Amino acid sequence: MIREKVRVKSFKINGIDVTGASNQTILEVAQDNNIEIPTLCYLKGLSCVGSCRMCIVEIKGSNQLIPACTAKIKEGMEVTTDSPRIKTNREMILSMLFSERTHTCSVCVSNGNCELQNKAHELHLDHIQVPYHNARFEIDASHKNFVNDPNRCILCTRCIRVCDEIEGAHALDIMDRGIDTRIIHDMDEPWAQSLSCTSCGKCVYVCPTGALYEKDISDEEADKKRSIIMELLERKAQQ
Numbered sequence: 654m655i656r657e658k659v660r661v662k663s664f665k666i667n668g669i670d671v672t673g674a675s676n677q678t679i680l681e682v683a684q685d686n687n688i689e690i691p692t693l694c695y696l697k698g699l700s701c702v703g704s705c706r707m708c709i710v711e712i713k714g715s716n717q718l719i720p721a722c723t724a725k726i727k728e729g730m731e732v733t734t735d736s737p738r739i740k741t742n743r744e745m746i747l748s749m750l751f752s753e754r755t756h757t758c759s760v761c762v763s764n765g766n767c768e769l770q771n772k773a774h775e776l777h778l779d780h781i782q783v784p785y786h787n788a789r790f791e792i793d794a795s796h797k798n799f800v801n802d803p804n805r806c807i808l809c810t811r812c813i814r815v816c817d818e819i820e821g822a823h824a825l826d827i828m829d830r831g832i833d834t835r836i837i838h839d840m841d842e843p844w845a846q847s848l849s850c851t852s853c854g855k856c857v858y859v860c861p862t863g864a865l866y867e868k869d870i871s872d873e874e875a876d877k878k879r880s881i882i883m884e885l886l887e888r889k890a891q892q
């Protein structure tokens with residue numbers, strides 16, 4: 654396999670001159686330069702899938718809004734990370750995420766500690782622009798330590814990726830399509846009966862919402878375990 658040589662590229666983000674390696678994404682260069690781009694499915698140290706579309710940016714000369722987490726940088730490109738058009742689209746994306754499942758924060762284990770809720774705060778989203786779908790999925794509480802509640806899932810697939818890429822178990826996957834899509838264990842077995850799950854909990858601690866959570870645990874314990882996983886991912890990103 655012929656590997657492309659990594660080169661330094663210069664371009665602009667919000668009118669600021671920046672440089673990065675040709676194998677970096679717009680998001681990585683923005684983060685290196687302390688330029689904020691909102692994300693949900695992205696997690697440093699895991700592969701990028703570009704599924705949530707929160708990180709959309711404008712590139713001069715293109716009509717499309719491009720996900721910054723998957724778009725590689727190019728020499729001379731001019732990127733805008735915030736504009737009325739981007740804001741309107743991010744609000745609609747967030748509205749659709751809220752409408753698709755049942756995100757009732759007041760009764761959620763992750764209330765106050767949820768990345769979806771945080772994004773709504775950041776974008777001042779106090780109501781959604783599309784009707785609620787009011788989906789009802791069965792909750793899997795069969796595992797002795799963990800719960801999978803698809804009603805709170807935003808299908809970011811962080812759980813699948815961390816299980817596959819860090820734990821090496823690939824116990825999780827996606828089943829069905831469209832609004833019926835959900836995260837399953839093995840061949841849609843109850844979590845407790847999964848033969849490939851190692852019960853490490855990594856999936857639980859990278860979940861941005863309350864879709865995967867640990868039973869009978871304090872917020873502080875959960876935070877501590879989450880920071881251990883984040884350190885692991887940080888080290889993986891630097892390799």
Ligand code: FES
Pocket residue numbers: 691692693694695702703704705706707708709720721722723
């Ligand atoms: Fe880029 Fe989700 S963070 S698409």
